[in-house]
Amino acid sequence: MDLKGKKIILGVTGSIAAYKSAHLTRLLVKAGAEVQIIMSASALDFITPLTLATLSKRPVLVPFQKDETGEWNNHVELGLWADLFLVAPISANTLSKFANGLCDNLLTATYLSARCPVMIAPAMDLDMYQHPAVKQNLSKVASFGNVVLDAESGELASGLSGQGRMMEPETILASVEKFFKKTQDFQDKKVLITMGPTQEALDPVRFISNHSSGKMGLAIANSFLNRGADVYVVSGPIALKVNKNHFHWQDVKSAKEMYEASHKLHGMMDICVFAAAVADYAPAEIASEKIKKSDSELSFRMVKNVDIALELGKLKQPGQLHVGFALETENESENAKGKLDKKNFDLIVLNSMKESGAGFQLDTNRVHIFQRSGKSVSSDVESKDTIAELILDQIKLAPIWV
Numbered sequence: 001m002d003l004k005g006k007k008i009i010l011g012v013t014g015s016i017a018a019y020k021s022a023h024l025t026r027l028l029v030k031a032g033a034e035v036q037i038i039m040s041a042s043a044l045d046f047i048t049p050l051t052l053a054t055l056s057k058r059p060v061l062v063p064f065q066k067d068e069t070g071e072w073n074n075h076v077e078l079g080l081w082a083d084l085f086l087v088a089p090i091s092a093n094t095l096s097k098f099a100n101g102l103c104d105n106l107l108t109a110t111y112l113s114a115r116c117p118v119m120i121a122p123a124m125d126l127d128m129y130q131h132p133a134v135k136q137n138l139s140k141v142a143s144f145g146n147v148v149l150d151a152e153s154g155e156l157a158s159g160l161s162g163q164g165r166m167m168e169p170e171t172i173l174a175s176v177e178k179f180f181k182k183t184q185d186f187q188d189k190k191v192l193i194t195m196g197p198t199q200e201a202l203d204p205v206r207f208i209s210n211h212s213s214g215k216m217g218l219a220i221a222n223s224f225l226n227r228g229a230d231v232y233v234v235s236g237p238i239a240l241k242v243n244k245n246h247f248h249w250q251d252v253k254s255a256k257e258m259y260e261a262s263h264k265l266h267g268m269m270d271i272c273v274f275a276a277a278v279a280d281y282a283p284a285e286i287a288s289e290k291i292k293k294s295d296s297e298l299s300f301r302m303v304k305n306v307d308i309a310l311e312l313g314k315l316k317q318p319g320q321l322h323v324g325f326a327l328e329t330e331n332e333s334e335n336a337k338g339k340l341d342k343k344n345f346d347l348i349v350l351n352s353m354k355e356s357g358a359g360f361q362l363d364t365n366r367v368h369i370f371q372r373s374g375k376s377v378s379s380d381v382e383s384k385d386t387i388a389e390l391i392l393d394q395i396k397l398a399p400i401w402v
């Protein structure tokens with residue numbers, strides 16, 4: 001595949017591996033990409049901007065301010081221009097800034113402004129790469145939806161041997177090509193994802209909720225984003241760190257709010273994924289003041305919440321595709337298939353609370369996906385990111401796409 005028409009920002013940071021950025025630039029340009037290079041100040045100690053500007057055929061950007069003119073290099077425009085922000089090599093220092101939202105140079109400001117997917121290729125010495133702080137930063141940026149190209153093993157500049165070498169430029173190019181190949185399959189699709197729990201208020205300080213962390217929904221949102229979709233998220237209260245700039249993101253609390261937000265969007269969506277764990281019932285009345293402790297027992301009257309997937313299923317038009325989830329504790333397959341019909345889903349993803357490694361809070365899940373056609377597929381226990389990819393691949397198999 002060529003990269004014709006793809007706009008790539010290549011970030012280069014202070015690492016001995018910066019010398020490989022020249023070769024990487026050449027490969028990207030040769031593959032047809034437009035490459036705009038942004039260097040951190042420390043990268044200048046390792047490779048000259050002249051080399052990279054010559055190979056990329058564009059001036060290299062380093063500081064916020066352009067020389068003498070008083071004009072600035074607009075990080076917001078850069079972030080909007082790019083189809084991909086690739087940082088190769090990324091040093092431990094810049095990685096830490098990405099993980100923590102630090103923004104003290106043009107490269108980090110562009111990262112925070114970028115709406116496009118981000119791919120990073122770390123390069124550092126053996127012990128630095130193994131340090132728990134670096135490991136934590138790598139998994140933190142991965143949880144933001146960034147693609148991490150793992151460092152390779154081999155001889156390091158220090159003379160030590162082990163993992164830490166930046167991935168070879170040819171392998172990075174292959175990852176970029178693969179990435180664009182995948183990104184294309186949901187390009188121009190508008191996708192709505194409901195995710196997380198809902199909170200149903202009892203009084204100003206208490207609510208009824210469930211254990212959903214939002215991890216499964218977020219993994220699906222990230223997969224759609226990375227595969228080119230325009231992603232709308234309606235999320236119940238979650239504690240995950242998310243770069244909401246990448247999405248059309250709405251935070252809601254109750255099932256009623258989730259329904260209202262989703263209903264407004266539904267008409268313009270191509271795909272809706274109902275991953276939220278919505279409370280089926282809510283207190284009939286919300287006390288206006290904090291409920292005081294008095295008797296030994298306290299009862300609440302509960303009323304049925306709107307079933308978002310069911311109601312929107314009634315509005316589904318030809319060309320729209322609905323994906324449901326089923327969280328079951330008994331008669332799993334039968335119940336899931338029942339919901340597939342009742343809620344007018346095109347496919348349903350069953351996760352059973354009885355299977356280890358599956359369900360709420362965990363970083364893993366194990367699912368059984370039932371298509372309306374009767375076909376089904378089961379996964380092993382996998383990371384929620386891998387499960388999300390499987391769900392998207394199954395969506396591609398639904399008859400509506402054929």
Ligand code: PMT
Binds near residue numbers: 323
């Ligand atoms: O968030 P995590 O911690 O990562 O956990 C992920 C998950 C277990 C929450 C997720 O994988 C999942 O199973 N979500 C759906 C849970 C659920 O509510 O299942 P259900 O069988 O009760 O509902 C069936 C379907 O109807 C679901 O698509 C649900 O979103 C939808 N529904 C249910 C009730 C309601 N009032 N409105 C709805 O839209």
